[in-house]
Amino acid sequence: MSTTLVWSSISVYVVIAIIIAYLSRSGDQKSMAGYFLGERKLNGFVSALSYSATTYSAFMLVGLAGLTYNGGVGGFGFEIIYFMGVSLVAIFGPRFWLVGKKYGYVTPSEMLGDRYQSKWVAIVTAISSCLFLIPYSAVQLTGIGYLLAGVTDGAISFTTGVVIATVLAIVFSYIAGIRSVAWTDSLQSLLMITTSTLVVIVIIVHLGGIDGFFDAIEAKDPQALAVPGNGFFNFWTFLGLTIPWFFFSISNPQVSQRLFMPASLKSMRHMLLGFLVFGFIYTIVSVVWGFSASVLFPDLENADLATPTLLSSEVVPPVLGVIVMVGIMAAAISTIDSILLTLSSLFSRDVYRNVTDQADDSKQLMVGKLVIPVIAVLAFLFAKLELDLIAVLSVAASSGLIVVVPAIIGSFFWKRGTAPGAISSVVLSSLLVIWIESTDGLLLGLKSGIWGLLTATLLFIVVSLVTEAPKQKAEEFTQYVRQNMRSSRS
Amino acid sequence: MNQKEKIWGLVILIIVFLGYFIPYAFLRDVTKWYGSFLIWSILAIIVIIANYYLAKNWGEEE
Numbered sequence: 001m002s003t004t005l006v007w008s009s010i011s012v013y014v015v016i017a018i019i020i021a022y023l024s025r026s027g028d029q030k031s032m033a034g035y036f037l038g039e040r041k042l043n044g045f046v047s048a049l050s051y052s053a054t055t056y057s058a059f060m061l062v063g064l065a066g067l068t069y070n071g072g073v074g075g076f077g078f079e080i081i082y083f084m085g086v087s088l089v090a091i092f093g094p095r096f097w098l099v100g101k102k103y104g105y106v107t108p109s110e111m112l113g114d115r116y117q118s119k120w121v122a123i124v125t126a127i128s129s130c131l132f133l134i135p136y137s138a139v140q141l142t143g144i145g146y147l148l149a150g151v152t153d154g155a156i157s158f159t160t161g162v163v164i165a166t167v168l169a170i171v172f173s174y175i176a177g178i179r180s181v182a183w184t185d186s187l188q189s190l191l192m193i194t195t196s197t198l199v200v201i202v203i204i205v206h207l208g209g210i211d212g213f214f215d216a217i218e219a220k221d222p223q224a225l226a227v228p229g230n231g232f233f234n235f236w237t238f239l240g241l242t243i244p245w246f247f248f249s250i251s252n253p254q255v256s257q258r259l260f261m262p263a264s265l266k267s268m269r270h271m272l273l274g275f276l277v278f279g280f281i282y283t284i285v286s287v288v289w290g291f292s293a294s295v296l297f298p299d300l301e302n303a304d305l306a307t308p309t310l311l312s313s314e315v316v317p318p319v320l321g322v323i324v325m326v327g328i329m330a331a332a333i334s335t336i337d338s339i340l341l342t343l344s345s346l347f348s349r350d351v352y353r354n355v356t357d358q359a360d361d362s363k364q365l366m367v368g369k370l371v372i373p374v375i376a377v378l379a380f381l382f383a384k385l386e387l388d389l390i391a392v393l394s395v396a397a398s399s400g401l402i403v404v405v406p407a408i409i410g411s412f413f414w415k416r417g418t419a420p421g422a423i424s425s426v427v428l429s430s431l432l433v434i435w436i437e438s439t440d441g442l443l444l445g446l447k448s449g450i451w452g453l454l455t456a457t458l459l460f461i462v463v464s465l466v467t468e469a470p471k472q473k474a475e476e477f478t479q480y481v482r483q484n485m486r487s488s489r490s
Numbered sequence: 491m492n493q494k495e496k497i498w499g500l501v502i503l504i505i506v507f508l509g510y511f512i513p514y515a516f517l518r519d520v521t522k523w524y525g526s527f528l529i530w531s532i533l534a535i536i537v538i539i540a541n542y543y544l545a546k547n548w549g550e551e552e
Binding site for chain 1: 492495505506509510518519520521522523525526531533541542544548549550
């Protein structure tokens with residue numbers, strides 16, 4: 001793919017995205033809820049596209065394609081189990097939304113801190129999220145680095161790609177907070193779903209239609225259509241990879257924070273269903289890309305190069321290839337800027353506000369904005385390490401985030417849950433996950449995410465049972481949710 | 491949880507279980523598109539339908 005074509009397309013994308021981000025500058029920019037939640041007024045259409053763009057990032061079209069390239073249809077199953085986990089939004093989404101509106105929560109950690117009546121719950125869960133989300137942001141940056149280097153045959157270096165992405169993520173986050181992010185997300189979601197589907201059609205036609213596509217896979221490696229296939233997806237690996245991702249929609253704060261944003265429950269319904277349809281198409285597209293690359297280019301050294309190789313090949317027309325490339329880049333950036341905003345809100349709202357006595361809303365916002373570039377630089381430095389496969393690293397980050405799941409579930413469904421239970425489950429399980437990830441990623445044959453969830457659940461229950469629960473708050477909180485759930489749904 | 495959440499939540503839980511069980515227990519030797527690829531696609535569509543019913547009446551009185 002010509003380097004000039006790539007640079008020109010990136011320039012066009014940057015100009016259009018900046019214009020859209022500026023156009024989105026309306027309403028309150030000076031409060032935490034205005035800047036980080038869009039005043040809780042996002043409509044269903046923007047919410048759905050923005051939720052999709054935040055969730056589906058470089059991971060899908062680069063990482064999942066790479067995973068399918070390496071392990072066959074197991075990659076599809078892995079993503080479908082994640083997809084099924086989005087159903088948690090159908091259970092927790094309205095509950096988050098209701099309590100967010102009533103108590104004015106800006107972050108999921110703030111909600112936990114208030115529900116368990118302990119600022120330390122908020123501080124600990126916020127720090128834990130920051131710790132694990134920085135590598136996840138780095139994964140997105142790495143994806144862009146590989147992508148640009150791959151499609152231009154190294155003419156644009158890995159580092160240049162990562163620098164461009166870091167700068168753009170900071171710019172979009174700054175322009176209008178979550179509004180600019182949501183609108184640029186929407187632009188890129190529409191671009192992505194259209195162009196990547198077109199690429200699939202082009203590839204399948206090239207391989208002789210749907211029959212030809214599957215025949216080619218069977219001829220090359222029939223095991224790719226079954227699990228465990230070539231052994232990459234043995235059952236325990238599959239389980240270890242899927243468990244953390246199943247809980248992604250409530251464990252990842254940049255995603256669960258979005259449950260506070262829709263203007264109404266009707267908007268949230270559109271967000272959920274729009275996302276599911278979008279996600280299903282996108283999953284199939286990514287998997288078809290991975291399979292196609294394995295048929296057309298079976299000897300790649302690095303599976304994460306499957307997508308760049310496919311896009312720069314003769315099969316895909318250059319103009320279409322470059323549009324998709326820009327779309328993937330935009331997808332990754334939209335995920336990073338959402339994470340930047342969430343992490344900065346976690347830091348300012350849950351850490352800074354709780355350790356200082358006089359942090360009013362405007363001060364919190366100022367600190368949040370100051371923290372954005374700091375987090376971006378940390379992610380940049382992490383990306384420069386060029387660690388491991390994108391998909392595997394993403395899962396490692398999710399394994400760390402899963403430890404907050406028992407405390408979240410408990411906040412809505414278990415009045416007996418306590419602050420010491422939540423804190424011990426998050427702290428000790430996070431340490432365990434870090435220890436497992438820093439050794440060989442397995443303990444007694446099981447991946448860190450499974451251990452993280454098991455120990456967090458056990459600790460949360462046992463420690464809660466031997467400590468005093470905040471009875472009044474628990475009663476008020478759960479009662480409010482119960483009553484309103486009854487009145488808002490039949 | 492209300493009655494509807496319990497019923498559809500259970501349906502989704504069963505689907506998730508089948509998402510692990512069927513491909514690894516029954517379809518290991520089916521190296522065709524109508525093996526794991528098809529079953530995961532069908533299960534995903536059932537999940538979309540279950541979510542549709544779960545969210546169907548959200549915010550109706552607003």
